[in-house]
Amino acid sequence: MSILCWQPLGQMWSEFDRAHNEMNRFLRYIDQPDPADPSGVLVAYPPVNVSDDDENIYVEAELPGVTPEDLEITMTDGNRLTLKGQRMPAEAGKTTWHRMERSFGSFSRTLTLPVLVDADRVEVHFESGDLRVKLPKSPQAKPRRIEVQQN
Secondary structure (H helix, E strand, C coil), X not given: CXXXXXXXXXXXXXHHHHHHHHHHHHHHHHCCECCCCCCCCECCCCCEEEEECCCEEEEEEECCCCCHHHEEEEEECCCEEEEEEEECCCCCCCCCXXXXXXXXXXXXXXXXXXXXECHHHCEXXXXXXXXXXXXXXXXXXXXXXXXXXXX
């Protein structure tokens, strides 16, 4: 017969610690930093907000320093929105950088939306680096009531 020492929180904390370590390892795997960026900042540019209501999906992004000419928005497969563009650095002249946290260069971000959208009715507003995209839901994506008939 073996004797076990009862530790009411010891085993639980060790399981939490193990789960925490596994989750960190997983997140490091899926959010690989850009190898060209020595700061180690995770790559997900531009950051976006996505919401919806009964009729539309809304996507918002902040793109400071991007002009409308440097921005391309495309819809594919009925529910994949791609934001592509380029941020140009400000003319620094002969300066010494002490900190550089804002990234520059080309970017591309593709979002898979939760439902199909009507790409012909998409509305885009871009002003002062603030992007707002209104994506009307496709009629196939909207719920519809089906009448039950009695035999």
